[in-house]
Amino acid sequence: MSAxxxxxxxxxxxxxxxxxxxxxxxxxxxILLRESDTPNTIVTTNRDNLRAFISGxxxxxxxxxxx
Numbered sequence: 001m002s003a004x005x006x007x008x009x010x011x012x013x014x015x016x017x018x019x020x021x022x023x024x025x026x027x028x029x030x031i032l033l034r035e036s037d038t039p040n041t042i043v044t045t046n047r048d049n050l051r052a053f054i055s056g057x058x059x060x061x062x063x064x065x066x067x
Contacts, residue, residue, distance in 0.1 A: 005032065 005025045013021040021036040031050050033043045056062060
């Protein structure tokens with residue numbers, strides 16, 4: 001499945017060989033997410049849920065998980 005998907009990552013990732021990147025793809029109205037070092041593990045969501053998650057990250061709602 002993932003071979004035909006057009007995965008995209010941030011230009012801040014440092015090039016094609018960087019293996020510590022979050023990659024995103026848009027397929028049939030769904031947003032797919034994966035880490036480049038584990039490409040066979042794919043999380044599926046939609047635009048609204050992804051937007052809410054990113055807003056939460058920006059607001060610091062998940063800081064207690066890493067701090």
